[in-house]
Amino acid sequence: MRFEVTILGNGSASPAADKHQTAHVLNVREQFYLIDCGEGTRHRMMRVGVSPLKIRAVFISHIHGDHVYGLAPLISSLGLAGKRTPLKIFGPPALGRLLDFFQNEFGQPVDFELDFTPVDPTSHKLVYENRSMEVWSIPLRHRTPTTGYLFKEIGTLTADSATQNRPPNYRPRSYAYLSDTLPSPKAAGLVKGVDLMYHEATFAHIDRRLARDTGHSTATEAARIALKAGAGELIIGHFSSRYKDLALLEEEARAIFPNTRVAAEGATFSVSLKKT
Template sequence: MEKFELTILGCGSALPTTRHFATSQVINIREKLYMIDCGEGAQLQMRRSRLKFSRLNHVFISHLHGDHCFGLIGLISTFGLLGRTAPLYVHAPAAFGPILQSLLGFFCKGLDFRVEFYPVDTSRHALIHEDRSVSIYSIPLRHRIECCGFLFQEKATLPHIRRDMIDFYRIPICEINNIKNGMDWTTEDGTLVPNHRLTEPSDPPRSFAYCSDTCYLPELTQYIRKADLLFHEATFLHEDLARAQETFHTTARQAATLARDSQVKKLCIGHFSARYEDESLLLKEAQSIFEPTILAKENLLIKI
């Protein structure tokens, strides 16, 4: 199975604590890295997680609160010091475009690589990037400012070759790619060997949904249904629902309810308020609704 992994770089909320870094995550899909949000300290956490800077080409910013984007200009500056030449693509709300250009002009003059900005319409569910490995969609969220989540949908791989059948029919290596792409095989005596006898179905495509920051939105089920992994903010306990509603955040119970109703396979909660010293309370609250829930923590690696 091809690599599809999530690394948590930071899972705290706006107020700094000694327990957590600001929000940032990296998705590794077939050895390509995609960063989601870039709070302060993200590049340090990449080092600690042994993630290769050279494989990171796309950064997705959910919204323009500092705990989700203050680390980006430092990361870009470090890329310059490392002699990067490959372009870096930044996907974020349109308002970030001129801010980014101003920061680059002041702090990052003379880069040997391009920083290309792609505005994201946070009000709609739309394809915002795709390559040979993955399709990435925006997920409209509701926060105090415009904000969106992201859905990563892996693209299907080619069927697996049955090595025993390839050896049995003495099929040359140069024909294997053709067979993976659906070709049948004809033996020297004219016997047709159908493709399904030579291959096995590929692994089912996987998906990851990221939803932070947002108030509780039951309608998100239409975008994240049956995702293999959902990361959803759980800033507050449900006993602090009034504060969650005031700040357009979600409680652990609400995040778990959404996961259950969306029939996702696993839920990871994060973006914890600094008020909670014991975050196991958030986990217990979520697991009472949706048992396959885990707590985010720095440098946690989740294989999807």
């Protein structure tokens, strides 16, 4: 009964030899979802042992290269691997044009449907649901239309479905993905009480002017948003290539929100079951 996030990349737009670009794999009870798809995502998935064929849906936050440049190779790999069922993709409306190009103009046609649903980056709405999970859009503040996502388990997890014993039922778990963005108190309100929050922390607070000018957040600001939201745990990531020692960013955030972890590449962050 896992509910966990694996970090494939923790870098931002400027390339760094020791960082990959943004992508997360969310595992909700052995159903896998990809969140953003930076350059190299296909290789990163191989490295952490998640087959692209397992991905049920892809959620894209915005159309900056470090969040979408991995889509074409991923789609190509799925075709080579024999995928025939539709791939659900969610993201800003303009993403549809990019997907049309991949599907129709890119040499060998893709043999499966790219089932794209545009997400309005200005509204908080339910964008996807199945029997075990809901996904809500979270409007963010960036230089281009950007949406975060709130992933929420639904339905009662019964003792039978969780363990072989018979303890009480468990409460649903949640994960908020907030990147890229200036700090947004409104977003904090929309994810109130979330168990696990990922918030970008591209810069240290000493570089806050850079953060403001580029539509990003500092580690301090990410921690303030986690505090405001009453999050259980904060993961910070999307680091500028200028920082070699990520512990400094972690310490900065921990001074405000002690339960902060750095999004180390390859690391998995789990939300454990809690009784109601």
